[in-house]
Amino acid sequence: MPTAPQTTDELFQALSENDRRPYGRTRTVTAEELVDAAEQFGEPEPLAYALLELQEAYTYGAEPRKSPVVFARLLNLFDEQPDVFDERLRHMLFWRFKWVANALRALPEVPLASLRQWQTEMRDRYVKAGLDLQPYYGQAYQLAAHVGEDTSLAYELWAGRSRSRLSDCEACEICERALHHLAAGDDERALRTWEPVLAGKDSCQEEPARSISYALFPLLRTGGADAARELHLAGYRACRRNPSMAGEVGRHLEFCALTGNEARGLELLSENRNLFDEVDSPQGQFDFLTGVEVLLRRVELLGHGELPAAGYAGRTWTVASLCVEVRGRADDLAGRFDARNGTTAHTERRRARLDRAPLLDALELTLRTRSLDEVGPAAAPVAVPAARRTVTVPESLPELILRARALDEQGHPDAQACWARLHTLVTARDYTHPDDPAVGPLVRLRADLLADEAGRAGEKDEFADAAALYEEAAGLYDDAGTPGRAALARGGALLAAAGIPAEDGDEAETKAAALSAAHASMVRLHEETPGLTPYQEARLLRLRATVLGLRLQASRSEEHIAPVFAEVDLLHDFATRHDVVPQISGARLLRASTHALSGELPTAVTEIDSLIDDLKAHGPAWHLPRTLGLRGRFRLGLQDAQAAHADLAEAVRLAADWPADAVDTARLHGDLAEACMHLGRPDEALRYLTRSAELDLRRGSRTDAFCTYSNAAQLSLDLGRVEDCIALLDSVLVEPDVAAGELDDRLVAQLRLTRARALNAGDDLKAATAELVALAAESAGWDDDPGSHAMIAAETAVLLGRSGEFDRAREAAGQALAAHAKAPRYEPLSNCLRELARLQAQQQGPDGLAEALAHLADAGRIADEARTAGYEAHGRSLDTALAYEHGRVHAYAGEYEDSLAALEKTFALLGEPGPDQDHAEEWAECVRLTGAVEGLYLKRPAPALTRLDAAVARLTGLGHTEATEPLTSLAARLRDEK
Structure with missing residues (x-):
């Protein structure tokens, strides 16, 4: 507390502010300070309220030892000066006898005799005050249940009595009755009793979270697994x-x-x-x-x-x-x-x-289902997800080294397991290199391991790291006397270096130039390296073709198409001549991709059809998942989602036989999710999206993973799966690198923004507002992106308005307007200001009209700016929306003539309804509000009915019968009142 209250008014204001804080040490410490401040005034009433706030902080802050002490002070104050306690204070005092009973039960050091003595005290006080004893019998029952006595009589004495003003809330009593049935082994009866609470009809500070935690197991035992799942997500978040x-x-x-x-x-x-x-x-x-x-x-x-x-x-x-x-x-x-x-x-x-x-x-x-194998200590960088097919790694060190190299030459995924084992062995302090001419010197093995590490870095788009590792490997290969392998490593370094993003200039043009230079260097490297084996030469040709393919992808220039096909033909002819099987299919895959990049998707599919047939017949089998996946993407481009889904589903099935990063299983799942969306199967898409993200996360592609999780969260929110969305984001946002601030701050902000929207959709306005307020404060420093700050601040302002905090809402809207001036966001800002105006007029009536009109004036200026800039809104025009809001705001403020005038202006801007359903519903809503203002508030039912009847006839004639229902209902009400 910055400064102690100097007056009782300031004290009550501070108490009110503290009441809005979440329970915890901050609220408790502040409550303690406020009691000290209240004592300085020497007035019993402020002290009573401060003590009540402190007891509440202790009670809901899980400090039961302190709650009875505070209550004892309150009780002494009541005994000494009962006249200070008005009806409200008196009610709170007697209510909290139950809090003390609960606190004492929770403390095993308090003797049972003292618990019974307190119950007697409660009964005597209630009798003396002329209060009903049902709350006392409720406490007697709870003590019997806690101790483990026979509760039959205690339950009847409590549950058989009518509720009184001091009884526990309906939700809490329902929970106690349900627990009684649960203890008796009657799951069905317990769940029937709990039904109003679990359905959200009855709630309080602790409910339904408390009931949910107990109801999970009887739900499972009675076949309600789906309900238990949903309740777990919502209930856990609440506690x-x-x-x-x-x-x-x-x-x-x-x-x-x-x-x-x-x-x-x-x-x-x-x-x-x-x-x-x-x-x-x-x-x-x-x-x-x-x-x-x-x-x-x-x-x-x-x-x-x-x-x-x-x-x-x-x-x-x-x-x-x-x-x-x-x-x-x-x-x-x-x-x-x-x-x-x-x-x-x-x-x-x-x-x-x-x-x-x-x-x-x-x-x-949850959407993020993981096994215990996936939550262990962070895996070493060389670890790869296990495949369904068992990989046998040789025990003998020489055999292991030779096996790794042989598999690597084939491009076989099993090489990964061998390299991973070798990484572990070579980095051990007691490693001894085998003295075997077939294995070669240690320096060559170290070069192999660096090249493997570089390849994995490149797959994760860590291009600078990959380039440096390849260069280091090349130097070691030179030291080992293997110039061919050194050339391959330098080729890899050239490709990786060309992938490093440019700091300035046209990104596509700069990247294309870098790739052209890399290709020229590769050609020289190829020509100048003597003694290349067929495998090495084929790999260099593959690098040359790949770099030109990437150049075409970056530039989309027709002049870059022919050089790719020329390099692919060189690779294919050489690989065929020397029977380098992996590079034969690699060349054909590059040819198909080049056709696709050239806009020749049917030709690409024809090319890849032939390749798939050959792979199925002759292998390599590990090429099939990627190739099927590529054909699936081509078919998506041809808008054949059903065929694409079939290819991608088969690719995912086959990919399970291989390490995930060897066949890019994460990409396959992501593409399959896209196919599902095209087929109108979003729930299935959601499963594939989350699986894709988890696979990326496990292989270290964390930015890709979190981007995919962001898409999955947004999709789950769009589907109305609010609790799934929140649970997914809660899980993702506690990942170590996110919590440590190591992930891109804008990506994390997007995850948090989606979570705030989900919290709002789940009616957790307080949590949603807190998250958005924090995001708005952080995004205020985004000098390079004021537009995003404008949108976040605008959303924040609306939630603050919904909470009735209009001063803070106005401040947030001001931030949004200032950012909008730098990077216009016409529609979101107009929506925000109109909504703030509506909320203020709705909640404050005539007292809020001036502020509401000020917001509408700002919205009017934005509409003028948008018109000047030629901006067209995605929905109704900003001018139309503004006119309608003027009508609604004036109606809330009781200015009905001004409301009617604004609504008439809205009709002029809207125009007559037509076949468009959205426009018809918007027009009908304007008719309904106008009819209500005219018929109900201005007491002019005749013209209102004429308007309503004409609108119903017009909408019916256009086939918009659903839009007529609110109008016919209002017309019936007006006729009844006549």
Whole structure:
């Protein structure tokens, strides 16, 4: 708190501001400071409100030891000065007797006798105050259930009574009744009881998140796996990282462990690492730690006890070591509760959770489904995803080296596994190179490994690294006396260097020039290198053809077509003469690609059809997935999505036999997603997109991966799968390089922007606004991209307006306007300002009219600018939208004549409805609002009905019957009122 309040008005303002903060240390510390400030005024009422705020902070901040102490001060204040407590304060005071009871139950050091004494105190106070005792009996039942006594009578005494003003909220009581049935083993009845809460009809501070965490298992047991999945996503998001809901988090971890989602469970555990140290409630700790142990035991049982796990601060944990620590602490807590309660209830409940068998082998909880094998320590750079086909790596070191080189000459994917093994062996401190003439010196092997590393860097578009590694390899090959291999490495360096993006100038032109220079250098290199083997010469010819193909791709110039075909013919003729089989199919693939780049897609398909037939008959088999994938892309270009889907699906199936990066499985999945979109199968596309992203992530192409995840998140949001979208982005945004700020900041901003939009779509306005406010602050520094800042600030302004924070909304809109002046965004800014005007008039009525009109004036200036610039809106014109908003804003403010005039102007701008459905609906909405203003507010039903009836007739005649429904409904209402 920057400065302490100097007046009681400032104190109440500070209390109001603190109430808007999320629960946690910041809110709690501020509440403590406000109590100190309130004491200085010497007035009981401000102190009472400050104490109430502090107790709430302790209660929902998981600090049950402090809550009763604060309440004792409140109770003393009430006893000493009861007149200070008006009806509102009195209600809050008696309500919070229940909070104290809950806090005391959560503390095993509080004797059972003290718990019963507090209940007696509560009963006596309620009786003295003339209050209904249903809340007291509710607490009596909860104590009996906590202790493990027979709850039959306690339940009837509570549940059989009518609710009163001080009863727990409907949602909380529903949860308690459902838990009673659940404890009795009646899953069906529990779920029926929970139905209003799970459906969102009843809610409160902790609900439905609390009910959801308990309902997951009965849902699974009764066949409701899909419902459990959806509830897990929404329910977990509502309680994650929240110390007061640690128990709920524990049950979500348990749910992951028992549905084949152990990897997601470890991810969620990492996300909630704060709960190990921030939960001061022993009951909360007990529930959380038991859920954690269920997860860790399951992971250990599956043979992954060595995996890293997020645990208590101060040391590094594995699954196995954390499990031991958690088990000890949870057993201790269970023993302390049972000793206090005189039963074994906590130990038995804990044992029942730990002994529960998995309920499903696998339930796909999120779009990003991963196995435990995929969440281990970061893989070494040389690691490649496993293929379905087993690769045998020789044990003998000389045999391994020779095998790697032989496979590399063939372009065989199994070479990757051999090189990976050699990377590990050679970098070991005790490596001894074999003294074998067939193997050659160590310097040659080091060159081989550098060349392999360079190739992988190039595949990830890390061109500068690839070029440097190839040059280093070439030098070592020279030292080893292998000039042919040195030439290949230098050819690779030339190709990689040409791929390095230019810093300035025309990118396509600069790249084409760089590739031309690279080709000239390759030709000289080829001519000047003596003693090339057929394999080496074919590889150099392949590099020459590839660099010219890339030049054509960059320039799309007709003059660059013939040179590619000439180089491809050289490669094909040479490879055929010398029977270099991999380069024969490589040449044919390049020829087909060149036809495609030249705009000759049918010829490209014909060429590749023949190649596929030969590959199926004679191999190499590992060329088939890529080739089928390329034909699939060609067919997409020919708008034959069905045939493209068939090719790409077959390519994905065959790719499973080979390492993913050897056949570019990530690209195949991405292209298959595109084919699915063309076929109108977006849900299927979503699966392929996320798989493509995960494959890119695993091979180290992280920027590509996050771009694909961004597309997948947007698609899931477009499909209305809001919770899937949020869960996907939550998972992606905690990736180490994202959290460390190592990924491109604009890409991360796009991911966060999509998440904010998803949160808004999921009615989490508070979280969405917080994210957008942060993004707007960051994007204000994007001097190179003011247009994006304008759009983000505009969206931020609208959400602030929806929250009723119009001062901050006006400030954000001002930022958007300033950025718009540098990089115009006419339509988004106009939409923002009109929406702000509507919100202000709607929420504040006449008091908000002046500000609303100021926003509309700004929108009018933008419309004028757009008109001058010749800008055409994608939807209705900005002038039409502005006129309509003037009508709506004046109506909200009670200025009905001005509203009617604005709406008449809107009709003039809209024109008559026609066959276009969107235009007809827009026109009909304008008629409806005009009819409401004229007939309901100005009390002129006759002209309003004439207008409505004519509009219905016109729309019906045009076939827009759906658009007439609101009009006929309003007309019926006006006739009834007449």
